[in-house]
Structure formats: structure tokens, C-alpha cells
Amino acid sequence: MTTNQSFDWTDEQKAIFEPARWGHTIISACAGSGKSTTIIERCIRHTKRIKPWQSIALISFTNKSAQDLREKLLNKGANSQIVSSTFHAFLKQHVLGFDECFRGKQLPFTYSDKQSNLSDWLNYFKNNEKIPFATGNNDDFLLEHSLALLRTKPQLQKYLQAKFHAIYIDEAQDNNHWQYNIVDELIQLGIECILIGDPNQTIFTFRGASPQKFNDLSNDDRFTQSGGVLSLSLNHRCHERINHWANQTSLPNQNDADETSKHGVFCFATTYLENKSHSNETLQNEGFAILVRRNDQLNLLPSHIKIIKSPDLVEQSSNPERVNSLYRLATLGNQFNEYHFFDAECSDESVTPTTMERLRAFNLSPNLTTLKALNERLSVLDVAQEEHFIESLSDDKVTGFFTYNPLRDQVAMTIHSAKGLEFNNVFVYASDFFNLRNEGDKRLYYVAFTRAKNRLIVLK
Numbered sequence: 085m086t087t088n089q090s091f092d093w094t095d096e097q098k099a100i101f102e103p104a105r106w107g108h109t110i111i112s113a114c115a116g117s118g119k120s121t122t123i124i125e126r127c128i129r130h131t132k133r134i135k136p137w138q139s140i141a142l143i144s145f146t147n148k149s150a151q152d153l154r155e156k157l158l159n160k161g162a163n164s165q166i167v168s169s170t171f172h173a174f175l176k177q178h179v180l181g182f183d184e185c186f187r188g189k190q191l192p193f194t195y196s197d198k199q200s201n202l203s204d205w206l207n208y209f210k211n212n213e214k215i216p217f218a219t220g221n222n223d224d225f226l227l228e229h230s231l232a233l234l235r236t237k238p239q240l241q242k243y244l245q246a247k248f249h250a251i252y253i254d255e256a257q258d259n260n261h262w263q264y265n266i267v268d269e270l271i272q273l274g275i276e277c278i279l280i281g282d283p284n285q286t287i288f289t290f291r292g293a294s295p296q297k298f299n300d301l302s303n304d305d306r307f308t309q310s311g312g313v314l315s316l317s318l319n320h321r322c323h324e325r326i327n328h329w330a331n332q333t334s335l336p337n338q339n340d341a342d343e344t345s346k347h348g349v350f351c352f353a354t355t356y357l358e359n360k361s362h363s364n365e366t367l368q369n370e371g372f373a374i375l376v377r378r379n380d381q382l383n384l385l386p387s388h389i390k391i392i393k394s395p396d397l398v399e400q401s402s403n404p405e406r407v408n409s410l411y412r413l414a415t416l417g418n419q420f421n422e423y424h425f426f427d428a429e430c431s432d433e434s435v436t437p438t439t440m441e442r443l444r445a446f447n448l449s450p451n452l453t454t455l456k457a458l459n460e461r462l463s464v465l466d467v468a469q470e471e472h473f474i475e476s477l478s479d480d481k482v483t484g485f486f487t488y489n490p491l492r493d494q495v496a497m498t499i500h501s502a503k504g505l506e507f508n509n510v511f512v513y514a515s516d517f518f519n520l521r522n523e524g525d526k527r528l529y530y531v532a533f534t535r536a537k538n539r540l541i542v543l544k
Contacts, residue, residue, distance in 0.1 A: 094118075096316050101126035106133065108271060109311030110302050111280040115330070115534035116321025116506070123252060123280060124156055131165045134249040141248055142168040145255035147405065149504045151412075153254075154424065171253070171263060173405075175230040176215075178247070182233055182240040185210050192403035193217060202228055214402060224291075227262035234269040241273055250276035255504070257281035260292030271306055278311070284530050287500060295527070319534065321506055323347040326540045330533035333520050336542055347538050354543045357511065358386050367539075372509035374496040375532050377516035382496055389496045395482045397465075397473055406464045413443065414450035414477055415486040421447055436461075450477060499532045510536035514544045 093101075100111060100122050113119040127140055134140065142157075144150045153168040169177070180186040185206070190213065197216040199205040205225040208216050218225040233240055251270060253259070256279035259267070271277050283295035302313045319327045325340045325348045341348030346366055357374070374389060376382060382391055394408070401407045412420040422443035442458040452474045459465055465473055476482045495507075499516075510532070517529045533540060 093122075094318065096314075096318065097122045097125075100314050100316070101129050103311060103314070105311050106130075107276055107310030107312075108307045109276075109278045110298075110304075110307045110313045111278065111316065112282060112302070112313070113280055113316040114282055114319055115285060115530070116319040116327075117316035118320050119254075119280060119316055120153065120156060122316065123254065124153070124160060124162070126278075127157075127166050127252060128160060128162050130250060131163060134165065137246070138165065138249040139247055140166050141174060141251045142166055143171050143174055143251065143253045144168065144504075145258055146170065146504070147173075147408070149254070152504070155419070158419075171259075172226055175226060175266075178244065179230045179233055179240060180226075182237045182243070183229070189213050190403075191215055192406065194402045199225065205229075224260065224262055227260070227266065231262055231265050231269065234266060244270070244275060245273050248275050250278060252278045252280065254280045255285075257283050257286045257295055257298040258288040258291075258293040259297070261294075261297075262292075264297060276311070279307075284527055285503065287503065287524070287528050287531055289524055321537055322534055323536075323538055325349050326533060326536050329540070330530055333526060335514050335517060335520070348540075350539060350541045351514075352541060352543060354513070356541070356543060357389075367509055370508035370538065371493050372495075372511060372539075373502065373505075373507040373535065374511040375499045375502050375535065376496065376513060377499060377528070379498055381513075382498070385496050388494070390484075390494050392485065392495050392497050392501070393481075394485060395476055395479075397469060397476060401465075403464060406462070410446075410455075410464060410473070411477075411482065411486050413447045415483050417447075450474070499528055502535050503531055505535060506537055507535055508537050509539040509541065511541045511543060514542050 097118060103109070103126075111119075111123075113122075123142070127142055130140055142153055144153055147170055150168050150170050150173070157166055157168065176191045180191065181188075186209070192214050194212075194214045194216050197208060197212075197214070199208055199216055199218060202225050205216060205218060206229065208214070215226060234244075253263075253267065258281070267277055267279070279298070279301065281298050283298050286293050286295040286298070301307055307313060319330075322330065329336050329340070329349050336349050336351055339348070339350050341350070374385060376385075385391075394404075395411065398404045398407050398411070409420075409425050413422075413425060422440050425443055439461045442454070442461050446454040446458045452471060455465075455470055455474060459467075459470060512532050516532075517525055519525045520529060
């Protein structure tokens with residue numbers, strides 16, 4: 085489903101964006117159910133119920149999904165009262181600033197510095213003005229500290245109550261205990277919380293996600309007696325044969341259609357990828373994705389398969405989110421503008437008219453002169469990186485990454501990275517699902533299979 089498409093809403097979808105009761109709501113949405121389209125429709129209608137100064141936050145799991153939601157909102161003509169970001173970006177923008185040591189500071193993440201406890205994590209920021217990632221025991225100190233602020237800062241509580249009428253949290257089944265505790269605090273503040281998820285797609289258990297926690301909320305009085313528990317149970321994305329096998333607990337062992345068919349489940353030897361993908365007209369025209377379990381498997385794929393990888397400057401940067409946004413400004417034209425830049429990255433820095441002017445100039449003319457002027461205001465890149473950045477804009481790999489269209493491309497990525505995406509045709513390796521008695525493997529299997537719309541090819 086696309087936002088520009090004319091189609092008939094199902095009764096389940098109507099029940100979500102035209103609810104009998106507004107309030108705290110649980111929405112259980114299976115893969116391919118039109119979840120994003122339905123939630124965006126609900127958010128737009130929800131804005132008619134709020135005051136002019138209030139906002140609705142739409143929180144997603146990854147930067148990629150947050151960007152996708154922003155683009156869909158833009159295409160639907162949604163107003164600025166709906167803001168979309170990741171959970172961490174939301175906290176950076178709206179919570180951490182109420183700690184005086186973070187106030188008025190730029191808040192870039194760094195990937196290289198490791199802390200063992202919250203106290204060390206906070207001291208690192210005071211000394212370096214960078215937020216380090218936590219390591220070990222699935223801890224997340226940004227979440228932990230944000231929760232403490234929510235519980236102890238009356239000014240923060242009043243600000244959130246005044247600012248946000250409702251907060252939608254997508255992929256809620258992958259929330260960890262810190263995130264669920266933050267949701268509890270938001271509910272206590274009287275902010276409507278709408279949690280959208282699918283326990284069958286819980287694949288981030290290694291960072292504390294629990295499908296049982298999401299299921300338990302379906303019996304929680306705070307939800308059942310408020311907005312209620314709603315569902316999207318029909319998979320509109322996948323062909324019926326794919327959907328059938330996605331819900332099994334065993335791998336298909338033979339083709340579910342003849343090889344000339346454009347739809348169904350197919351089983352081939354692993355050599356199919358090398359021998360057939362070049363000559364298969366259907367796959368070439370429609371595009372395909374190869375999904376693997378681990379990052380190291382990507383290096384073993386045939387050379388003609390494109391690996392989705394961000395540019396070197398992003399990987400090398402201490403502020404990858406901001407460098408990502410610079411690339412989007414330079415490569416996506418009017419699809420990503422100066423307003424998206426700050427909205428996307430949730431900067432806590434003061435947005436001056438001069439900064440906006442520089443962003444606009446760079447957006448219109450991404451050359452070295454405008455980049456240097458912009459960089460004087462934002463200090464995103466080292467001086468030595470400025471020319472490298474401009475040179476990289478002529479690199480097909482860089483522009484391909486930011487203009488990436490999964491429906492027309494040949495791509496390879498991990499199953500975790502593919503979550504929330506869809507492709508006409510998908511290849512998976514049977515060996516990646518060696519233990520379907522394990523609940524984690526079952527959920528990974530389900531996520532991988534339900535990325536495919538037309539053809540699913542299982543390589544054995």
C-alpha cells in the first residue's frame with residue numbers, strides 16, 4: 085500500500101483510524117497488514133483533536149523507518165504537528181536537555197567509547213560533550229538516565245504534558261524494559277500512548293526485547309479500559325503461498341509453483357544465485373533482495389549483488405546521524421530540506437535564521453563553498469573531510485545509497501536490517517533457520533519470509 089494509492093480501507097483499518105474510543109491503545113499488526121499507511125491516517129485524523137500548540141510524536145525503531153514515515157507524512161500533506169523520530173532521538177530532543185549538563189549542547193553519539201556504568205557514562209559526556217553508547221548486559225544508559233529525569237524533574241513533566249497530546253510507538257514488541265518504563269511514566273502524565281507491534285516479529289531479544297511483555301499489555305487495564313486493543317490481522321503484502329509458509333514451523337522442501345510463475349515459494353540449490361540471477365528476466369525487472377542472518381555472510385555473496393552500506397564518511401564520523409543528513413540534503417533535493425534536517429536529527433542546538441539560510445543554500449547548491457559556510461555554523465565535518473565529502477557526491481555508490489529503491493534494486497542485507505522493508509522477490513538461505521524449534525529462530529524466519537511480495541526463493 086502506498087499513501088498516494090486509491091484503495092478500499094478494510095474494516096480493521098477503519099477501526100484503527102476511526103476508533104470507537106480514543107486513548108491508550110494497543111495495536112497488534114501482522115507483517116504486510118498496511119500498518120504504516122493505517123497509522124499515518126490515524127495520526128493525521130488525531131491532529132484534529134489536539135490544540136494548535138500540541139504535537140503528536142510518531143516513534144519508530146530505526147533511522148531508516150523514521151525517515152520513511154516522514155516521507156509518507158509529507159506525501160499525505162500532514163502538518164508539522166506530527167513529528168517522527170527514533171526513540172533515542174526523541175529523548176535527546178525532548179528529555180536530556182532538562183539535565184543541566186546536557187542543556188544547550190550538541191548531542192552526537194560516538195561509537196568508539198565504552199562505559200561500564202551510568203556514572204562513567206555521564207562523566208564521559210561532561211568531559212567530551214558526546215553521548216557514548218553503553219555496552220554489556222543490554223544496558224542503555226541514555227534510556228536509563230532519561231527515565232530518571234522523567235521521574236524527578238517536574239519542569240520536564242509539565243513540558244511533555246503541554247507539548248505532546250499523544251505518542252505513537254511503532255515496533256513496540258522490540259522495546260526493552262527501560263523503554264516500557266518510560267512508556268509507564270508518559271501514561272502517568274496523561275499523554276496518550278499508542279503501541280503498535282507484532283510479537284511474531286520480535287527479533288531484538290539480544291537487547292532486551294520481550295514478546296511476552298507486549299502480549300501482557302493487551303490485558304492491561306490502562307489500555308483495555310481506554311482506547312482498547314485493536315488488530316490488523318490480514319497480510320496484504322505477500323502472495324498467499326508465501327504467507328502460508330511464513331506461518332509454518334518447517335522449511336519448504338519443494339517448489340510451491342512452477343519455475344516460470346511470478347508468484348510463490350521456490351526451492352533451489354545455492355548455485356542458483358550465481359547461475360540464474362543474471363538471466364532471470366522477472367527477477368531483474370522487479371528487483372530482488374538477498375537476506376542473510378549475519379553480517380559476515382554478506383562478504384561471501386556473488387560480486388554482482390549490491391551490498392547496502394553507508395558511505396565511508398558516515399562510518400568514520402563521530403556524528404554519523406548528522407553526516408547522514410548532510411548527504412540527504414545534497415542528494416535528495418526538495419525531498420529532504422532544511423526543516424527535515426533538524427527534525428530528523430532532533431538537534432538540541434539553537435536554530436538561528438543564519439543556520440537555516442546556510443542549510444537552504446547548501447540544499448540548493450551542494451558545492452564546497454556552501455558546505456564550508458554551513459560547516460562554520462554546524463561543525464559537522466573536520467576541515468580535511470569537506471573536500472572529501474563534495475567529491476563523494478559524484479560516487480555512484482554514495483548516491484545509490486541515499487536514493488535506494490528496494491523495489492528496483494538488487495540488494496543484500498541482514499534480516500535485522502530488512503525489518504520494516506518489503507521487496508518483490510526475496511532470497512533466503514535454509515541454513516539460516518537450522519533450529520525452528522527455537523522461538524527466536526521462528527520469529528526471524530517469519531520476518532525474513534514476510535519481506536517478499538511475489539516470490540520467495542529458499543536456497544538449500
